[in-house]
Amino acid sequence: MSLYPMPGAEFTAEEKRRISLERARELKERIRDYLQVKDEIPTGFDLVEQISLARRRILELLNARQEQWNDWHWHMAHRITGVDLLARIIPLSSEEQEAVALVGKQFRWAISPYYASLLMVDRPGGPIWLQSVPQTAELCDTGGSEDPMAEAFTNPAPGVTRRYPDRLIINVTNQCAMYCRHCQRRRNIGEVDRHKPRRVLEAALDYIRVNPEIRDVLITGGDALLLSDRCLDWLLGELDAIPHVEIKRIGTRVIVTMPQRITPSLCAVLEKHPPIYLNTQFNHPLEVTPEAAAACDRLIRAGVVLGNQAVLLKGVNNNPHVMKKLNQSLLRIRVRPYYIFHAKEVKGTGHFVTSVDEGIEIMEKLRGYTSGLAVPTYIINAPGGLGKTPVLPRYMLARDEKHVTLRTWEKRWIYYPNRRH
Structure with a gap:
């Protein structure tokens, strides 16, 4: 039968x-193959004791107290930017120290003390290392572009990037808690952290006011949550006062790199301006820690809707089991996996770029193998500012007026009626 x-x-x-x-x-x-390896892919919850020890070591090195660890201003003021201190935190050979110093002459780097505590429990060359510690591979990339999405050509007003009919970006700062080695906007980092001046933000708001088709505004940077609470309150309030702006979105990675920024006072500001959708960027299960989860909980209690936009990175998460564990871990802390971005061809980041085939294989091992909530959309950002293009395994194999031929997640073919009513 x-x-x-x-x-x-x-x-x-x-x-x-x-x-x-x-x-x-x-x-x-x-699912047997995943069950055999999932316990070998640690989350930050699995390494709480080791991370706690690393935190104490960093506090000793920086001559600081536990209450300072809970202050995001302290983390910003004590970002690790020197090779000597980095070498006291993680084991670096003299050759590796020279490499960090050499890369730093061309590409700025900084690591928050919080993220350094994750770095200390990672293996050398592991997913946390690759995202935070400069590598000589950054200097060997000759094929990348400084601005692959042509943001300079989709900039109709100061501080604005517009690639779609009904939404746009306001770029509010070049500052981040950590300068990730795969950053798509490393051209904007510069030598000095600068928030956009008020006149730029006002010009962006003026542009939105006279373009009534704009219903969705993304505030990003850099990291949007490094603006002061007062500035965020003002900016969100100005957007609230524009009748055709329906939703505000915030792009931030501080939940991952410096969760201490998610303070009660910040949450009180965000709670005043619904609806707010916040997308962050967890790229590996090790980044899903109790501190990050607590930050997410505070945001959710403030009515903020959370999503994750992972970047597919060679050596970090270009593995179906790692990506599955990441997405399942995110759902447990109430962050919805939203996108997996194919890494962009940004100058100095070519060593992170995978094949598209790897991305499709990951999607094959998510759809049907885990909850639909844990299946984000795989996206390639079209070069030249032409926008996000979803990339899917091929599920519809043929179609005519009467029938479609479909392939299920198990690679079974079915013949299905294409009825018209």
């Missing part, structure tokens, strides 16, 4: 149970 009976066929209760049990065994076998 076929395991997949045709609709309408009649079976006894015993036959139905037998088919159900056989199907359950088949499904269990399909």
Whole structure:
């Protein structure tokens, strides 16, 4: 008897149970490979004790107290930017120290003390290292572009990037808690942290006011949450006062790199200006820590809707099991996986770029193998500012007026009616 009976066929209760049990065994076998390795992919929750020890070591090195660790201003003032201090935090050979110093002459780097505590529990060359510690590979990339999305050509007003009909970006700062090695806007980092002056923000607001089709505004940078609470309150209030602006979005990675920024006072500001959708960027399960989860909880209590925009990075998360563990871990802290971005061809970041085939394979191992909530959309940002293009495994194999031929997540073909009413 076929395991997949045709609709309408009649079976006894015993036959139905037998088919159900056989199907359950088949499904269990399909996830066996993940079950065998998932415990070898640690989250930040799994390494709480080690991270706590690393935090104490960093506080000793910086001659600081625990209460200072909870202050985001302290983290910003004590970002690790020197090779000597970095070498006291993680083991670096003299050659590696020279490499960090050499890269630093061309590409700025900084690591928050909080993220350094994760770095200390990672393996050399591991996912946290690759995202935070400068590598000589950054100097060997000759094929990348400083501005692959042509933001300079999608800039109709000061501080504005516009690539779509009904939404736009306000770029409010070049400042971040950490300068990630895969950053898409490293051209903007510069030698000095600068928030955009009020006149630039006002010009962006004026542009929005006279373009009534703009219903969705993303505030980003740099990191939007490094603006002061007062400035954020003013900017969000100005957007609230524009009748055609329906939603505000915030782009930030401080939940991952400096969760101490998510203070009660910040949450009180955000709570005043609904609806706010906040997208962050967790790239590896090790970044999902109790401190990050607590920051997410504070934001959720303030009515903020949370999503994650991971970047597909070679050596960090270009593995179906790692990406699955990441997305499942995010759902546990109430962050919805939203996008997986294919890494952009940014100058100095070519060593992170995977093949598109790897991204599609990851999507093949998510759809059907885990909750739909844990399946983000795989996106390639079209060069030249032409916008996000979703990339999917091929599920529709053929189509005519009467039927479509579909492939299921298990690679089974089905012939389905294409009815018109």
